[in-house]
Amino acid sequence: MTLLETISGPRDLDALSPEQLDQLAGEIREYLVESVSKTGGHLGPNLGVVEMTIAIHRVFESPRDAVVFDTGHQSYVHKLLTGRRDLSTIRKTGGLAGYPQRSESEHDIVESSHASSSLSWADGISKAFEMTGQDDRHVVAVVGDGALTGGMTWEALNNISDDNTRKLIVVVNDNGRSYAPTIGGMARFLNTVRTKQTYRNLHLSSRRAFDKLGAPASAFYRGVRGGLHGFLSRFTDNEALYSNLDIKYIGPIDGHDERAMEAALRQAKAYGAPVIVHAITDKGRGYEPALRDAADQFHAVGQIDPETGESLETASAPSWTSVFADELVHLAESNERLVGITAAMLRPTGLHRMAERFPSRVFDVGIAEQHAATSAAGLAFGGLHPVVAVYATFMNRAFDQVLMDVALHKAGVTFVLDRAGVTGPDGPSHHGVWDLSILQVVPGIRIAAPRDSVRLVEELGEAVAVDDAPTVIRFPKGTVGIDFDAVRRTDDGVDVLAESERKDVLIVTVGPMAETGLQVAERLEAQGIGATVVDPRWVVPVPRSIMDLAAEHRIVVSIEDGIRVGGIGTRIRQDLREAGVDTAVTELGLPDEFLDHGSRSDILERVGLTPQHIARDVTAMVLGSKLPHARGAGADAGVSTDTSPQPRV
Numbered sequence: 001m002t003l004l005e006t007i008s009g010p011r012d013l014d015a016l017s018p019e020q021l022d023q024l025a026g027e028i029r030e031y032l033v034e035s036v037s038k039t040g041g042h043l044g045p046n047l048g049v050v051e052m053t054i055a056i057h058r059v060f061e062s063p064r065d066a067v068v069f070d071t072g073h074q075s076y077v078h079k080l081l082t083g084r085r086d087l088s089t090i091r092k093t094g095g096l097a098g099y100p101q102r103s104e105s106e107h108d109i110v111e112s113s114h115a116s117s118s119l120s121w122a123d124g125i126s127k128a129f130e131m132t133g134q135d136d137r138h139v140v141a142v143v144g145d146g147a148l149t150g151g152m153t154w155e156a157l158n159n160i161s162d163d164n165t166r167k168l169i170v171v172v173n174d175n176g177r178s179y180a181p182t183i184g185g186m187a188r189f190l191n192t193v194r195t196k197q198t199y200r201n202l203h204l205s206s207r208r209a210f211d212k213l214g215a216p217a218s219a220f221y222r223g224v225r226g227g228l229h230g231f232l233s234r235f236t237d238n239e240a241l242y243s244n245l246d247i248k249y250i251g252p253i254d255g256h257d258e259r260a261m262e263a264a265l266r267q268a269k270a271y272g273a274p275v276i277v278h279a280i281t282d283k284g285r286g287y288e289p290a291l292r293d294a295a296d297q298f299h300a301v302g303q304i305d306p307e308t309g310e311s312l313e314t315a316s317a318p319s320w321t322s323v324f325a326d327e328l329v330h331l332a333e334s335n336e337r338l339v340g341i342t343a344a345m346l347r348p349t350g351l352h353r354m355a356e357r358f359p360s361r362v363f364d365v366g367i368a369e370q371h372a373a374t375s376a377a378g379l380a381f382g383g384l385h386p387v388v389a390v391y392a393t394f395m396n397r398a399f400d401q402v403l404m405d406v407a408l409h410k411a412g413v414t415f416v417l418d419r420a421g422v423t424g425p426d427g428p429s430h431h432g433v434w435d436l437s438i439l440q441v442v443p444g445i446r447i448a449a450p451r452d453s454v455r456l457v458e459e460l461g462e463a464v465a466v467d468d469a470p471t472v473i474r475f476p477k478g479t480v481g482i483d484f485d486a487v488r489r490t491d492d493g494v495d496v497l498a499e500s501e502r503k504d505v506l507i508v509t510v511g512p513m514a515e516t517g518l519q520v521a522e523r524l525e526a527q528g529i530g531a532t533v534v535d536p537r538w539v540v541p542v543p544r545s546i547m548d549l550a551a552e553h554r555i556v557v558s559i560e561d562g563i564r565v566g567g568i569g570t571r572i573r574q575d576l577r578e579a580g581v582d583t584a585v586t587e588l589g590l591p592d593e594f595l596d597h598g599s600r601s602d603i604l605e606r607v608g609l610t611p612q613h614i615a616r617d618v619t620a621m622v623l624g625s626k627l628p629h630a631r632g633a634g635a636d637a638g639v640s641t642d643t644s645p646q647p648r649v
């Protein structure tokens with residue numbers, strides 16, 4: 001029996017000797033490589049937090065003490081130590097989540113995988129503990145150096161540094177990387193700390209480092225009620241505590257030295273006020289293929305050969321990301337106004353290709369999507385055309401910047417939203433399902449959803465030609481499907497993909513849902529129901545010809561890989577009413593609920609967004625049987641049927 005097999009909860013760690021702790025760390029690393037190489041997942045980040053997580057769970061008493069992981073992708077070791085020793089189902093339908101999940105364990109607190117929120121969580125939890133007489137409970141936040149480049153962390157630090165006695169420990173997991181090396185002035189400073197062999201005179205050097213960063217950073221260093229003084233000072237008995245700041249700093253500590261981590265954490269625990277413990281770690285620690293991987297040190301892997309680290313997955317077609325990446329380079333060759341912006345995801349969004357070709361025209365702003373959007377408005381003001389490439393789900397947090405900085409100023413900025421729609425294994429906070437509903441309310445915005453690679457190329461070119469409004473191109477995770485040529489194109493750019501003599505149903509598909517729409521049409525034809533399938537290409541604003549086509553049909557069905565509430569279907573319905581077209585509309589999309597992790601196909605099946613489900617429902621509607629009630633959340637697709645005028649039979 002391995003030591004790991006004896007650990008059913010954190011308290012089982014207490015009796016282990018130093019030698020056993022080292023043995024346990026080795027067993028955990030071995031298991032992570034063996035298991036994650038089969039399932040895929042965040043292998044590199046978790047290999048980097050083995051000793052840290054063991055030390056946290058030995059020093060603190062979860063769940064009485066609250067342990068919060070920023071982003072949560074590095075919580076596999078936490079799961080192993082809190083009664084979930086079998087990771088073989090991780091990220092699979094019905095299996096363990098790839099992030100903390102309260103329904104799995106009382107030890108899990110923050111389920112969102114959106115970075116840079118952990119310190120705000122910790123600030124709130126620690127305040128609540130103090131205010132409810134639970135001030136013997138500690139809060140521990142594990143935050144990566146990458147997550148520290150997100151603005152929320154500094155908002156939280158500014159509050160945590162208020163004069164207080166809250167038992168809040170911030171463990172900075174500093175491995176020097178997000179995917180790639182973490183960017184920015186603060187990261188450069190951390191690097192200074194990381195590389196100092198003796199870490200002597202840290203305080204002096206840090207002042208110099210911040211002075212080097214220029215006035216704003218020095219001002220921040222000297223004056224703002226932030227935690228940086230404590231963050232920069234070296235730990236000595238109470239010496240490092242600054243009168244107007246309350247964040248003591250301990251470190252840097254070797255994050256792979258379990259005993260050193262424990263000692264630092266015990267000091268922090270005993271201190272009785274907010275403390276930062278700065279741990280230096282290696283992403284991918286103990287696994288050569290990860291440490292050697294220059295791209296991202298196995299930040300997130302698919303199935304790999306555990307011996308060599310080689311990917312075992314073969315792509316049957318190019319990914320949406322790679323089609324975008326190549327076309328952007330092609331466009332940038334002839335349009336020197338184009339610049340790219342990534343939020344710490346250069347390679348995952350494909351911008352690395354433009355960066356290789358035009359290094360001075362791509363900016364990595366760190367995990368800072370809000371800053372990305374507004375700095376893009378600035379770039380546009382200066383005469384450039386920025387292309388901001390982010391995952392759709394992360395665009396949520398930059399809504400105000402798109403609205404008030406980009407759109408209000410009619411800035412020509414193109415947002416490329418990768419991983420739009422149901423993504424699958426990364427769970428509810430990673431599905432890119434809100435972008436269509438959120439962004440379509442932005443005045444003047446134009447949103448395109450390419451159905452295939454040909455349209456992605458076409459619509460990207462159209463987008464970057466717009467210089468007086470924000471444009472959005474959204475496409476899903478994974479490889480592109482087959483190209484669907486149009487039967488004809490209307491004068492306002494709507495592609496008719498299939499049409500029938502009988503004008504029973506107009507199916508309006510958003511993006512790659514075109515394939516589903518065509519399959520639905522085939523099924524309907526088999527029932528003698530005539531269907532026209534159209535792809536608007538640009539879904540916001542809804543092209544005029546959609547109104548005209550709707551007026552010719554008995555019912556309109558929209559199909560989108562986004563939440564139905566406030567989706568494109570809703571907009572079509574509203575526009576039809578405003579145009580005086582009373583054709584009934586059925587909007588099909590995702591239910592407005594958080595969709596668990598799983599495979600994309602399983603999730604679409606569960607919510608009823610499949611050709612079979614849709615054809616069955618539409619057949620029932622057109623043949624005049626009872627319209628399907630809005631089915632319960634989670635059971636079926638969000639179906640809203642406008643029942644004002646019944647379909648004309």
Ligand SMILES: Cc1ncc(C[n+]2csc(CCOP(=O)(O)OP(=O)(O)O)c2C)c(N)n1
Nearest residue numbers: 045113114115144145146147177178344394
């Ligand atoms: C708001 C947001 N933007 C982007 C991401 C994608 N993302 C996931 S992990 C990661 C890097 C995190 O780096 P760090 O905090 O240093 O943690 P590490 O992986 O190094 O342990 C990024 C950018 C995210 N989860 N949330």
Ligand SMILES: CC(=O)[C@@H](O)[C@H](O)COP(=O)(O)O
Nearest residue numbers: 071073113300348419426477
């Ligand atoms: C944790 C995080 O946000 C990312 O690492 C995410 O897991 C990447 O997802 P993809 O695998 O779709 O790139």
Ligand SMILES: [Mg+2]
Nearest residue numbers: 144145146177
């Ligand atoms: Mg990091």
